Amino acid sequence: MIRFEGAAKRHPDGTVAVRGLDLDVPAGRTTVLVGPSGCGKTTILRMVNRMVVPTGGRVLLDGTDVAELPAAQLRRGIGYVIQQAGLFPHRRVIDNVATVPRLLGWDRKRARARAAELLELVGLPPETARRYPAQLSGGQQQRVGVARALAADPPVLLMDEPFSAVDPLVRAGLQEELLRLQAELGKTVLFVTHDIEEAVRLGDRVVVLREHGEIAQLADPHTLLTAPADAGVAAFLGRDRGLRGLGLRPAADVPLAKLEPAYEDWKLTLDQDGRPEHWLRDGRPHPVPVFAPARDTLRAALDAAVLAPSGHAVAVDADGRAIGTASRAAVVAALADEGAQVNHAGR
């Protein structure tokens, strides 16, 4: 666990970057720091690996003040990923990732084997290993950055806006990868972003900061979206926070109706395996919007219900076979169900 105890940073010119932060970052979970530019996010992150030395208070890593640990030993246990990946341009991808194991004294063969394993883990094809960073896309470079940070298997991962330099589609893919990796590896992740969407997607806990590293709210994503602490946090979350909150709740909350031979003027046709084919009206085919209760969110179910020409979203199993339907009214009723469980795993 990482603990900030009144951790403060005042620069020599008098700028107070962080006034005095008290925060516990639990082990094995993802904690996201989010807030406007200049509020002190990067400063807070760098206090952990001592790239910034606090001018007041202290930072404890598993109970030990990081100031008491030799910097090299401290950083061995902490992976660090930054925007633009920060790769060595003149080294091949594989050697970028093998850097830390080599520093730890591993022989070249073992270090490269470990690097190859990590490149696979972060979803890079083997042929990228021999290339130089400039020969990779921005998203691929970020993956290499993550692989490199994981090379020494550190328990702690600091990530400073790691995905902000790539386009939205690539970014969504990288976020998915991080969720998958984190489910597998269970690192203590401290992640900085200025993007609230990214924060609620990735964080088990989200810390909303305002100026001077002051905590405006610390909550799980669902609580944050549904119960912002004050008007300032609500404004920061944006006007569609209610809708986005649906993206955190499982579609499994929607009660399913069994398949009917007809829905007023509409008829649903299935192929021989039971997968939806068309909505038919007057013999004319229309597309069938579907959702998968086992894996999708309430937002996806609502989307399918809104788009369905018949007004009924079709629910499918993992193989795409129709297992029932949900009317718009049924989905809306599920939205209003306050007792519903918040889904963290299926985000």
Ligand SMILES: Nc1ncnc2c1ncn2[C@@H]1O[C@H](COP(=O)(O)OP(=O)(O)OP(=O)(O)O)[C@@H](O)[C@H]1O
């Ligand atoms: N060396 C320095 N000297 C003086 N002020 C500094 C110095 N480094 C940072 N600051 C100031 O400290 C504050 C916090 O900076 P920090 O980089 O932690 O913010 P941030 O929230 O990460 O911002 P961004 O989202 O723009 O990266 C800012 O007001 C910044 O201008």
